[in-house]
Amino acid sequence: AEHVVILCVPAKLSGVYNAFRLGASNLPSEKVTLVDSGQVAMALGWQVLIAAETAEATGDVAQVLDAIKRVRANQRLFAALDTLEYLKHSGRVGWASASIGALLQIKPILDVQDGEVKPYARVRTFKRAFEALVELAHQQAPLDRLGILHTDNEKGAQDLREALKDIAPEHTLILNITPTIGTHIGPGGLGIATVSQSWKA
Structure with missing residues (x-):
């Protein structure tokens, strides 16, 4: 993969986000984007699925991140x-x-x-x-x-x-x-x- 987008459970609710942040710090910053989803359960799941669909359709990281932002807002x-x-x-x-x-x-x-x-x-x-x-x-x-x-x-x-x-x-x-x-x-x-x-x- 040329770029990895990691959608994670909220930092306010779990230590998983910080664990991913530490792990991502060992990788080139231009290759990894860590996103605090602000959500759990299937609300997080919808962000992941729509992000994957957008990635498959566009292959563009910026469009994937924009889709995540819009889903989260709605x-x-x-x-x-x-x-x-x-x-x-x-x-x-x-x-x-x-x-x-x-x-x-x-x-x-x-x-x-x-x-x-x-x-x-x-x-x-x-x-x-x-x-x-x-x-x-x-x-x-x-x-x-x-x-x-x-x-x-x-x-x-x-x-x-x-x-x-x-x-x-x-x-x-x-x-x-x-x-x-x-x-x-x-x-x-x-x-x-x-x-x-x-x-x-």
């Missing part, structure tokens, strides 16, 4: 959690908040942007969390790419796919979230990773 990643228990274990929320959340059946919806995981909303019951994901997906339409993510909740993912059939691209993906991320979410979670068609503009 994508969203939301996750609805069925429980706060696993966030408590990971230290993301306190035991008191988790206990109150369980008592009140609070289901948090998280938003990942620019390498940060932020609370987007809190709703009562997972049914309302499901409905919120449907609404959030519609807000990003028309969609170029859609990934439906879950943690051991295949039925919920299929139901979400059905609820989004009017806006879902033909090649919508349903994916089980990796254990690295799933350990913070816990079972039963659902998420959407969208790329709006506006990235092509």
Whole structure:
């Protein structure tokens, strides 16, 4: 390869970026470009796939980097959690908040942007969390790419796919979230990773 573009999980969330940065420092700088994707899961995956498609179509590094930039500016990643228990274990929320959340059946919806995981909303019951994901997906339409993510909740993912059939691209993906991320979410979670068609503009 004449040039390598490395798309990496956010430096704010993982030490992997710095590991790649150290490795890349041993190579000619004009041969390697390291990019902090600002995203995880299939949101990062969409950047990688579209970058690869652009590289194959153009063979031009500048166009690949421009495509990544535009995708990042036009994508969203939301996750609805069925429980706060696993966030408590990971230290993301306190035991008191988790206990109150369980008592009140609070289901948090998280938003990942620019390498940060932020609370987007809190709703009562997972049914309302499901409905919120449907609404959030519609807000990003028309969609170029859609990934439906879950943690051991295949039925919920299929139901979400059905609820989004009017806006879902033909090649919508349903994916089980990796254990690295799933350990913070816990079972039963659902998420959407969208790329709006506006990235092509």
